[in-house]
Amino acid sequence: MNHPKIGIYAGSGTSHSWLWFVDLFENAGFYDLVFLDEFFVENNDIKALDVLVVSGGDTFAVAQSLGKKGGRNIKSFVEQGGVYIGSCAGAYLPMKSSQKPLDWFNFVDVKITNLSKLFPSAEVQTCKSCAAYGYDFVFHPVREAVSLKTTSFFDKGRSSVFKAPLYGGPGMKAHDPSWVLAVYEGFTPKTAFFTTSEIAEKTLLGNGAVVRVPLKQGCFYLLGPHLEHPKFKQANQFIIDAVIREKGMAQDPVESKNNKDSYATKEKMSGKQAKELLLCIKRELSNSRIVAGSLEFLPVQWLIGQKVYSPQKVRVYLESMWKRLRALEKNKVLIVEPGLYDRITTAAIQITIELRKIKQQLDENQDSLKTATLIFDLLHVLSISFFDLYFATMFNSSGQYHEHTNAHALKGTTNYERVMTSES
Amino acid sequence: MEYLSTDKILVIDLNAAQVEEEELDESLVQEKIGGIGITKYLYDKYKEDDPIVIGTGLLTGTTYPASASAQITAKSPVTGKVCHCPVIYKLGVEIKYSGFDYIVVKGRSESPVYLWIHDGVADISDAADVWGKDVWESTDALRKFVGDDLLQTMMIGPAGEKGSDYAQVCYNHWTSPDRFGFGKLFGSKNLKGFAFRGMGLIEIAEPEDYVEHSLEILKAVKENSFLEKKGIAHILTALGEEGVEEWIESVTHRHSADYFTPYATNTALFLDEDPGLLEESKKDEPGVLVSDIYALLGFKKMGFSAVDAGRALKACAKYGIDPFAVADLCGKITLEEIKNSFDTISGAVAIPGRGLFTPWCPTGPIFNDFGLSGEDEIMAWWERRQAVSMIFGIQPIFSLMCPELTEESMLELASQGTGLELTRETLDAVIDKIFG
Numbered sequence: 001m002n003h004p005k006i007g008i009y010a011g012s013g014t015s016h017s018w019l020w021f022v023d024l025f026e027n028a029g030f031y032d033l034v035f036l037d038e039f040f041v042e043n044n045d046i047k048a049l050d051v052l053v054v055s056g057g058d059t060f061a062v063a064q065s066l067g068k069k070g071g072r073n074i075k076s077f078v079e080q081g082g083v084y085i086g087s088c089a090g091a092y093l094p095m096k097s098s099q100k101p102l103d104w105f106n107f108v109d110v111k112i113t114n115l116s117k118l119f120p121s122a123e124v125q126t127c128k129s130c131a132a133y134g135y136d137f138v139f140h141p142v143r144e145a146v147s148l149k150t151t152s153f154f155d156k157g158r159s160s161v162f163k164a165p166l167y168g169g170p171g172m173k174a175h176d177p178s179w180v181l182a183v184y185e186g187f188t189p190k191t192a193f194f195t196t197s198e199i200a201e202k203t204l205l206g207n208g209a210v211v212r213v214p215l216k217q218g219c220f221y222l223l224g225p226h227l228e229h230p231k232f233k234q235a236n237q238f239i240i241d242a243v244i245r246e247k248g249m250a251q252d253p254v255e256s257k258n259n260k261d262s263y264a265t266k267e268k269m270s271g272k273q274a275k276e277l278l279l280c281i282k283r284e285l286s287n288s289r290i291v292a293g294s295l296e297f298l299p300v301q302w303l304i305g306q307k308v309y310s311p312q313k314v315r316v317y318l319e320s321m322w323k324r325l326r327a328l329e330k331n332k333v334l335i336v337e338p339g340l341y342d343r344i345t346t347a348a349i350q351i352t353i354e355l356r357k358i359k360q361q362l363d364e365n366q367d368s369l370k371t372a373t374l375i376f377d378l379l380h381v382l383s384i385s386f387f388d389l390y391f392a393t394m395f396n397s398s399g400q401y402h403e404h405t406n407a408h409a410l411k412g413t414t415n416y417e418r419v420m421t422s423e424s
Numbered sequence: 425m426e427y428l429s430t431d432k433i434l435v436i437d438l439n440a441a442q443v444e445e446e447e448l449d450e451s452l453v454q455e456k457i458g459g460i461g462i463t464k465y466l467y468d469k470y471k472e473d474d475p476i477v478i479g480t481g482l483l484t485g486t487t488y489p490a491s492a493s494a495q496i497t498a499k500s501p502v503t504g505k506v507c508h509c510p511v512i513y514k515l516g517v518e519i520k521y522s523g524f525d526y527i528v529v530k531g532r533s534e535s536p537v538y539l540w541i542h543d544g545v546a547d548i549s550d551a552a553d554v555w556g557k558d559v560w561e562s563t564d565a566l567r568k569f570v571g572d573d574l575l576q577t578m579m580i581g582p583a584g585e586k587g588s589d590y591a592q593v594c595y596n597h598w599t600s601p602d603r604f605g606f607g608k609l610f611g612s613k614n615l616k617g618f619a620f621r622g623m624g625l626i627e628i629a630e631p632e633d634y635v636e637h638s639l640e641i642l643k644a645v646k647e648n649s650f651l652e653k654k655g656i657a658h659i660l661t662a663l664g665e666e667g668v669e670e671w672i673e674s675v676t677h678r679h680s681a682d683y684f685t686p687y688a689t690n691t692a693l694f695l696d697e698d699p700g701l702l703e704e705s706k707k708d709e710p711g712v713l714v715s716d717i718y719a720l721l722g723f724k725k726m727g728f729s730a731v732d733a734g735r736a737l738k739a740c741a742k743y744g745i746d747p748f749a750v751a752d753l754c755g756k757i758t759l760e761e762i763k764n765s766f767d768t769i770s771g772a773v774a775i776p777g778r779g780l781f782t783p784w785c786p787t788g789p790i791f792n793d794f795g796l797s798g799e800d801e802i803m804a805w806w807e808r809r810q811a812v813s814m815i816f817g818i819q820p821i822f823s824l825m826c827p828e829l830t831e832e833s834m835l836e837l838a839s840q841g842t843g844l845e846l847t848r849e850t851l852d853a854v855i856d857k858i859f860g
């Protein structure tokens with residue numbers, strides 16, 4: 001089987017949930033992963049992909065970052081046979097909307113069911129229960145694990161039930177009911193209610209949880225819950241099956257683009273230089289996770305855009321890299337794109353410095369929002385670069401390697417440069 | 425070495441400012457077991473470089489009761505013998521979790537450095553900012569720099585930097601079991617000390633059996649009636665010292681135990697704060713943590729109040745000097761005189777037996793008699809018990825209290841934990857080698 005080239009959007013506006021997609025695809029043996037920022041999409045380098053994944057985060061911030069041109073490129077990508085998988089914020093993004101900048105992404109005729117004209121009364125009022133949407137409100141009746149049931153449009157003659165966690169994703173009504181592949185079937189003992197159970201049931205049950213919308217030769221998969229969450233294996237398999245199925249059923253088979261378009265010169269790094277790179281990554285990830293661990297004892301959250309970030313999320317990024325270090329250390333040869341060495345080491349060192357700075361700011365009761373914003377930007381930069389290194393290397397050692405494409409070798413201006421410039 | 429181990433020996437050459445890692449071979453564990461069995465081996469291997477060897481016990485940081493200890497093995501600049509000093513509090517465990525079972529430091533640095541050991545990474549760091557600072561200031565500065573209050577340090581103070589024979593290597597803010605002048609050795613190498621932090625894990629060969637068996641031992645340990653007691657005063661009472669409990673009661677804030685140790689062998693005294701305070705003190709330096717029962721007793725015997733004894737211990741901890749030596753040798757009467765005598769005291773502290781183990785640890789059983797009688801039998805038992813504790817990583821004072829912590833159970837757990845067959849014959853041979 002050809003391995004699909006999958007692009008995971010990890011640019012501005014995303015939360016840490018894109019890391020769950022990384023785990024998901026790696027566990028499925030899909031190593032040809034590319035980690036994208038907004039510039040990659042804007043430059044239309046996504047045309048080299050088979051699958052584009054946009055995960056959770058702040059929908060408005062994602063839309064703003066991708067821009068009108070990014071929107072056009074995504075639409076064109078799907079029309080030409082690409083598969084778009086959007087989870088949570090990534091599911092809201094291509095729905096029709098009059099709000100700016102979401103109106104650049106009016107691609108699918110799907111409405112959300114968790115929209116209210118009135119400020120909804122919440123059983124538990126938290127910053128995660130509701131967000132303003134123009135003069136209306138997008139509200140989130142429940143969080144955590146919910147139960148989903150596949151429809152006959154997904155699997156004729158039988159249906160299956162599985163669980164996935166909902167963290168602000170939509171309930172959906174599709175223009176064509178046959179687009180709905182799974183509906184919200186019920187709640188679970190772990191479901192946390194933000195509204196009354198009546199409102200939650202009315203908003204979600206029987207409505208679309210997973211919707212597939214065809215567009216010319218490609219399609220959009222919209223996932224309300226996070227089917228990619230690592231603790232929900234059956235839901236994970238749903239996504240993997242979808243990728244495999246779509247790859248096989250495309251009218252103009254979207255052949256693996258591994259053999260096409262060699263974009264960049266890759267270097268094989270070994271010996272002392274490779275050891276030094278890995279030691280630097282290890283040193284700084286360790287320094288960072290130590291101070292990040294101590295931040296978790298402090299009662300602090302940051303509102304960045306429309307999303308609330310807690311210190312625990314810092315460690316989610318760090319651990320996602322830390323747990324893969326040993327596998328990298330076992331490889332004698334690293335596959336490193338030009339400039340990647342400096343990007344990784346500079347970002348890793350800078351994260352340690354900023355984390356130590358924010359700890360001091362918090363200890364001294366100073367405002368830390370600006371530093372926190374920079375830290376999360378840097379974490380995106382580092383993790384994208386790290387995963388470029390990791391998957392190119394693993395792809396190489398697994399024998400799948402033909403012409404792995406590194407996102408950042410393709411363009412002049414990078415998110416890395418933007419973040420580092422803003423810091424300087 | 426796959427189990428009960430980080431699989432790594434760190435070798436730091438201060439002359440060359442270089443760090444190297446070696447794998448810990450299973451065959452070495454099979455032959456030397458661990459702890460001072462291996463630190464002694466490493467000392468001999470690198471002895472031309474006058475090494476400081478830090479090592480963890482084979483069971484350190486596990487669910488075996490009191491598996492809290494690590495140890496420093498080095499040649500005492502005072503006695504000239506290769507000695508073994510236990511590493512206590514939470515520090516011993518942190519060493520293993522920071523990614524190395526054993527650390528060899530050889531040579532001398534051109535300028536002051538400290539070693540930052542974290543998650544399997546070892547950095548030789550410039551100590552210019554902390555050289556000249558006392559132990560408390562140094563520990564606070566490093567914790568602030570690294571951004572983590574859980575950082576564990578092993579530091580010298582001005583006494584070590586000046587080359588005092590009584591200089592201690594202190595642990596975090598507190599005095600240590602070091603009666604060997606290891607602080608002087610650190611200072612002579614321009615080594616301010618170590619900072620450790622690790623978020624690692626260790627694997628166990630038969631984890632379910634290991635946990636089940638160690639919890640059975642813990643259950644048996646907890647049937648000892650002495651566990652109703654806590655702290656240093658009760659230890660001194662058990663050793664026949666009278667009046668300590670009443671003397672210290674008015675300044676006793678709390679008692680604290682080393683990692684997974686059922687008896688709290690340390691007592692915190694509040695000197696500038698209400699000892700009954702139930703919330704965290706807002707004062708920077710409310711008191712002192714005492715683990716050195718003989719130093720405390722020494723100040724009591726000099727006629728000090730408990731508050732002044734605490735202040736003397738605190739001053740020693742900051743200066744990085746052995747408080748027992750100060751109490752025993754300084755010959756001064758007032759607290760101020762004592763503080764001013766740190767650089768001028770002279771004389772020798774007696775080291776019992778073969779001179780390998782620290783008399784910080786009482787030289788006989790505590791709370792239980794272990795069926796021993798006669799000085800020679802007790803000394804022989806004590807030296808073997810110290811050796812065994814420091815091979816397996818057992819808190820050395822608690823091991824003198826608790827007959828349930830048998831050599832058989834340690835060997836059995838070590839075998840379960842490693843998947844190796846470790847026998848009494850091996851243990852006897854390791855101890856013979858340690859005793860020389």
